[in-house]
Amino acid sequence: MRTLFKLILTLFVIAAIVLGAYYAYTRILKPNRIPHTPPSPAEKAQLIQQKQHARYLLGSNTNEIREDNASIPFLDLFKSSIPFPDTHPWLSSKDVIYDAHGWPTDLKGGVAGTKFLNRLPEGTVANGQYTVLYDGEGELQYGNDAKLVKTSNGKHIISIQAGKDKILNASVIIRKTNLANPLRNIRILPSGGICQGNPYQHVNNASKCQTPYLAFENNYQAILFNPDYLNFMKDFRLIRFMNMAGMTRNPINQWEDRNRPEKSTWAGKEGTRGTPVEVMVSLANQLKADAWFSMPYQASNDYIKQFAEYTAKHLNPSLKVYIEYSNEVWNNIFIHRRYTINQGIAQKLDQHPETAGIKFYAKRSTETFKLWENAFNSKERLVRVLSGWSANHRLTSQLLSYNGTHKHVDVFAVAPYFYASLESMREAKNVDDIFEEITDNSSRYGLPAIIKQIKKQVAITEEFGVELVAYEGGQHLVDWETRTAEQHPNPLLYAANRDKRMGAAYSEYLTAWNKAGGKSFVHFSAPRIYSWYGSWGAKEFVTQKRSKAPKYDALLRYIDK
Structure with missing residues (x-):
């Protein structure tokens, strides 16, 4: 019996050692399942001649279409309003019936309301009178900082004035509608x-x-577009439409399910909001800016084909298109990550989940590029983008190495944000502490460390004959575990973003990017309000003066320099 016990114990110890060794090998040592295989110098020289190149110094990311988007991209404020059904139960009734475009056709004894301005700093849009146009018959009521001034058939004049809090909020409610001729097609336009x-x-x-x-x-x-928005965007000759398109976590698969120009609002919840391709192409044409489109993670071949064909037909022939499949598929916070892993396993690309996801992303990217190439009948106007994680240099190698993916890629994109550790932000007592951390040579996340990351990424991408660009970038001072704007350390993070030293940090950062060999840099992002979920905007609101926006000032100085 004792001998049997010793045998079992010995087997248990051996099993534990084997499992421990396997865990250490796979989780700590993390063997590279996709070998580093760049092209030979001769192959690279030949490939480079066939590739397209990034041509502008600086671009801008757009914002999600929401009622609190401080960029105010559209002339018609209603296009950024919350969809009526989404305001139940606090502004719309439960049983309201809506048409295919989102307009209420039968209130069922209730109301349908929305907010079209929300939590925006005074001056984001001008205080004053606005014209409201509508079709059909019914009764409108205005709320918050919006007040009715004058009525006529199909037209109201309203006044919007920020209150003592100097914050803009505005709402409108349909209280009555004629079933035979429902009130619809609301447009809210500035004067002038x-x-x-x-x-x-x-x-x-x-x-x-x-x-x-x-x-x-x-x-x-x-x-279509707010002049103040065009005035902000005009200096950036590459526009990344990922957010404006509503691509993040959007499960859309079929082209017929896309958002269309006639929809009541292009705003809404994540996964449903999004500006129509017709409007985005029009914006790129008006700005004379290259367009960067990210395809939804589940988009069918037909969806991608139709999107590409529309762009090929309507985008100004002098403009280029950056084309990317999905966004940050390496990032665990996105459903795109799990989708690529599942697809990679289902297609038997690899048994190892992470590697299967990497292989599927590279494969689907190549398929996406080919669909666009067919739509444009060439590659000359396309810049094919593969994206990775700035801190993960091995991922860059794996993506470009797998199945010769680098042959089909023009640029590799990363998001080299600089920031401070959560611990240091929470321990900070003043803004000086924040800047001390982001400039500290020993910090893993500060400017010196990120500049080293950039140099390593340039070295790897050069091996493969592709250029390094930034799909996003800038400061990344945010504590995701906070939930209110005033919770520590948030006020210090806002103050740091408003400090002239942040402008100096941006100048150092962009200069280092350019000196290291980085090409187009697409900053994140267009004007946004600062809150607990980050201080991302180059400005806090679209009409903010340059002298009050040190990040924006640094971006323009970089272009000038």
């Missing part, structure tokens, strides 16, 4: 207009123009 040929400046009346005056009320169908 633009001078023909100058879409970047809002003027109050025709006396300001030497060219024909185009009043917003009469020309809103042609003037």
Whole structure:
């Protein structure tokens, strides 16, 4: 009996040792399952001649379409309003019936309401009068900082004035609608207009123009974009539409399910919101900026084909398209990550989950590029993007090595954010502590460490004959475990972003990026309010003065320099 016990114990110890060794090998040593296989110098020289190149210094990411988007991209404020069904139970009734475009056709004794401005700093849009146009018959009621001034058939004049809190909130409620002719097609337009040929400046009346005056009320169908938004975006010659398109966590598969221009609002919950391709292409054309599109993670071949064909037909022929499959598929916070792993395993690309996901991402990216190449009948206007994790240099090698993926890629994109550790942010007593951390040579996340990451990424991508670009970048000061704007350390993080030293940090950062060999840098992001979930905006709101926005000032100085 004692001998049997010793035998069992010995087997148990051996099993434990084997399992421990396996765990150490797979989890700690992490063997490379995709060998580093760059092309030979001769092969690389030949490949480089066939590739397209990034051509602009600086680009901008767009924002999600929401009622609290401080960029205010559209002239018609209603296009960024919350969809009526999404405001139940606090503003819309439960049993309201809606049409295919999201307009209520039968209130069922209730109401349908929405907010079209929310938590925005005073000055984001001008205080003053706005024109509300609508079709059909019914009764509208305005709330928060919006007040009715004058009514006529199919048209209201309202006043929007920020209150004592200097924060803009505005809502509208449909209280009655005619079942035979429902109230619909609400448009909320600022007063004034633009001078023909100058879409970047809002003027109050025709006396300001030497060219024909185009009043917003009469020309809103042609003037899609807010002049203040165009004025901000015009300096960035590459626009990444990932957020504006609503691509993040969007499960869309079929082209017929896409958002269309006639939809009541392009805002909404994650996975349903998104600006139509028609509008995004129009924006790129108006800005004369190259367009960067990210395809949804479950998009069918037909969806990608139709998207590409529309772009090929309607985008200005002088402009290029950066094309990317999904976004950050390496990042565990996104469902895209799990999807690529599942697909990689299902297609028997690898038994190891992480490696299967890497292989599927590379494979699906190549398939996506080919669909776009077919739509454009060439590769000349396409910049094919494969993306990775700035801190993970081996991932870069694996993605470019697998099955010769580098042959089909023009640029490799990373997001080299700089920031401070959670521990240091929580221990910080003032803004000086924040800047001390992000400039500390011993910090894993500060500027010196990120600059080293950039240099390593450039070295790897150069081996494969592809350029390094940044799909996002800038500061990343955020404590995700906080939940209120005033919770520590958030006020210190906002103050750091408003400090002139942040502008100096951006200048050092961008100069180092360029010196290391990085190409186009797409900053994150267009104007956004600062809150517990980050201080991402180059400005806090679209009309903020350059002198009050040190990050924006640094971006423009980088372009000028």
